[in-house]
Amino acid sequence: MRVSAEFDAASFVEKAVEELRRRIGDRRAIIAVSGGVDSTTCAALTYRAIGRDLVCVFIDTGFMRKGEPEEVYRRLTAPPLNLPLKLIRAKDRFFKALKGLSDAEQKRMAFRKTFYEVLSEEARKEGCTVLVQGTIAPDWIETLGGIKTQHNILEQLGVDTAKEYGFDLVEPLVDLYKDQVRAVARYLGAPVEVSERQPFPGPGLSVRAVGEITEEKVEVAREASWIVEERLKEFKPSQYFAAVFEDERVDSDRHLKQEIARMLKLSEDELQLYCFKARATGVKGDARAYGKIVGLEGWRRLEGGVDVDLFDMAVKRLVHWDPEVTRVLCAVTERRHGKYAVAIRAVITRDFMTAKVARLPWEVLMEVGKKILERCPAVSQVFYDVTSKPPATVEFE
Template sequence: MEQKHDTVIVLDFGAQYSQLIARRVRELGVYSQIVPFNTSAEEIKKIAPKGIIFSGGPASVSQEGSPRPDKEIFSLGIPVLGICYGLQVMSLVLGGHVTCPEKKEYGIANINILRESKLLKGVSDLSQVWMSHGDSVDKIPEGFVTVADTPNCPYTVVEDSKRSFYGVQFHPEVAHSLDGQKMLSNFVLDICNAKADWNMGNFINEAIESIRKEVGDGQVLCGLSGGVDSSVAAVLIHRAIGDKLVCVFVNNGMLRKNEAQNVLDLFGKHFNMRLQYADAEDAFLSALKGKTDPEDKRKTIGKLFVDTFYNEARKCGDITHLAQGTLYPDIVESKSPFGGPTSTIKSHHNVGGLPEDLKWKLLEPLKELFKDEVRELGRELGLPEELVDRHPFPGPGLGVRCIGEVTKERLDTLRDVDAIFIDEIRKAGLYHEIWQALADLLPVKSVGVQGDERTYREVCTLRAVTSQDAMTADWYHLPYDVMQRCASRICNEVKGVNRVLYDITSKPPATIEWE
């Protein structure tokens, strides 16, 4: 999409917080994008940003081959803020010196403000910040002055106000730095003079214009899963081009309770979309018969999904574009020197594995957005809250939560367990505190007493975790009364289960999903 907003770019030196910096800038109403550390000054000039933020990074600046920016960036006349490694590399490139002192600084510190600075306007003395560095600047470049220090770091905040170069040794983007967002606001809005005009209303209008221009007289195919990303993408594209969008919804038989009907009602009836529905439950169950190995199950579901989707697509007429719910983090990861391999089509839930000679052009209207922004966009577009705020759900669906062999009977049992669990955590007001909540049906039976009868039925396990990015996760401390209500309802209302467990394993050592 053609960018019409003031932009602040984040030069990515491999920091785990690069995306968080960009999100913090966007929270100020200013568009921010991440570019690799080796982006040339010429390329940056074409973007015409109002400001540049150098991210932190895992390397040591004294290490051979550690990342360096194009020195010409400092001749563009654009304000620069260096964060942690960003401060160190800026100092080094501009003639300062960096050392690896005996005393490192990790965790909370309090800054001692030595002089007034635009960057620290409104920040209280001894404000708490979050440190995480081994190297430290021990000589600042010519033209710089010290603005604040800590007992272990003499150059905690430095600046060259004439050239609008600023550096902080801590991480203002994290919540532990109590005035961090104020500092970023000072840099972005006051020092860079960026206009705060990045909002979802503007985004929708510009996206609609861009989609219409891109598609022209063509026709767009969208794989609709009922998840957040594909749903928001579909509604946005439909608002732009109406019936020139056709959605394919594949029911693999492993969806949650009533989900297939909910998707048909919402998108087919409420939004009046052209919807190609493939009820492939029998085909998937047949393909999975006798399979118990998790990877074998995933591959079977994935391959059959692609085959089914492609067969349905042939019925949709002359297709020119394939729509995907690709998000900004996916784009960043594929382009970053520190990210994974470039991937044009994401696997499984976004129609991964389509033929390499596919003639369709890709349409990715959400590729500028983070997940929280996609949720906000969904609300603006009128999608129901229970869909917009939905927890992550695996592409293979309940097939990887039905541990062992997948059968219609076991899936129906798991659907009922899952529905009760989600209902109870919503009733308790806990849904938004939890990153992901799930139920698994185990291939284990236990003896129980229900009524006056002895039973021998399957065991289910409930799992709820907190996480920032799913790379690591901690188990959610579900209140005992909520556990009790879940267990009581499941054993009373679900015929196939007589024992309920709660999984308290973190990631690592366990994964979030069991399979």
């Protein structure tokens, strides 16, 4: 009785190529490629449709991960993809645009503005009048829902791209989810480093350097993210990284602390509970939340892996206590003197619309924490983010 209608990458590609040829016609098109699965798949698909009439650019925003621009360039220009890629260095421009901003949405808007300025300059230079983008379903859903301004959302927000930037917009992946894009990437023969690549936000490390953007904070985010990726990749979380924010704390009330301690089977003096002054983005009841980060300390006595269920109960209680709480972190190292706190984030999800905290061995998290403290002298303490989506989002901003 039940008909299975699983996603068919082959027929999707066939239809999309035909549609791309029809939409673009004999014009030249430009695409900004980040090396991620969405934009790279979109570029490969479009390249298949119109060949050398496609100009692929990689914009180095300065918010990429360690060695990423060079690595992506090498991977995308080599077989089997062979994309005609142009590398644009725009680090100083992006940094200047974001410097001094601390509100998450303002940062995203400033990033987006600079991104399209750089891109449309390039389009004019190359004589391109069509912009192809690898926008996928969650991008426009989150933006329209007011959760986060994704950097690639234009038409859905009523931006007239022809008038504003001088190009028509074509988005062949707009109805797909991440898992479906990965199927298309595999079908197109993309290397596993592309097809199975974990998502990386368009504004890059600028949303992982939580709050005000400084060069130092971005560098800490870069180094800590690299350490997290290197050590956690064998556990294959859907997404994993590090976020950095100022380690400024406010103590919390005693009753709550007692209750959470009981919940976690700790005595009251074994637990520390506080709020950070930094704020993080969350999603509650289909609306954006931008609120408090709670820190917990004292789990070292808990043995074995991360007990996600136990944490989950604590998160629920903390959200009931203060509706502004969007994120709960627990310490994996001792505190020392330093300016920044670092949060390790690792989640499991099919489509990034909802997400679970990854169950990782506690010793591994402690090892990652120790290494971050060794390599980043400005960091005071390392935490593990134990909040599901909702009430948190995957990224901090």
